[in-house]
Amino acid sequence: MKHPQIPGNQQTMTTPKQLSASLEDYLETIFHIIAEKQVARAKEIASILKVSRSSVTEAFRSLAQKGLINYAPYEVITLTAAGQEMAKDVILRHRALKDFFIKVLAVRENIAEEGACKIEHAAPREIIERLTQFVTFIEQCPRGGKDLISGFSKYCQTGKTDQKCRACIAHCLEK
Secondary structure (H helix, E strand, O other), X not given: OOOOOOOOOOOOOOOOOOOOHHHHHHHHHHHHHHHHHOOEOHHHHHHHHOOOHHXXXXXXXXXXXXXOEEOOOOOXXXXXXXXXXXXXXXXXXXXXXXXXXHHHOOOOHHHHHHHHHXXXXXXXXXXXXXXXXXXXXXXXXXXXXXXXXXXXXXXXXXXXXXXXXXXXXHHHHHO
């Protein structure tokens, strides 16, 4: 699923209430559908998540009880302010992991997407924030940047470092 831009401060992650991975997936899906179509319906959510309509109804009741969605049978679903914040948090975690997998670990996008979907629910906030900081650092570091990332990608493919790596290391050791 393509992820839309999330308005607001993307550096700060709020501390969410504890939700199951499944309920977080519902919030994330609802957020994306509303961003694309302005309204979300149970049938569409069931289709995207590949679950039964009765599972969707059960999840809606749970999310409504927690004050995260506005739900009434046969009506459109909307996120409450708390639901929007929690959905944004899940999306930020997902995006941070996917970026790390692609930009730093040189993993293919489809594998990075799958991994991010699985890990986003379990990774502690401190790790997600540190991954985000690391990606930013590595992209800006004069000894890193795109050269380091592409060098690592080549290393993953061939098992060998580039000749430029040896020269850079030698130069650093001379200092």
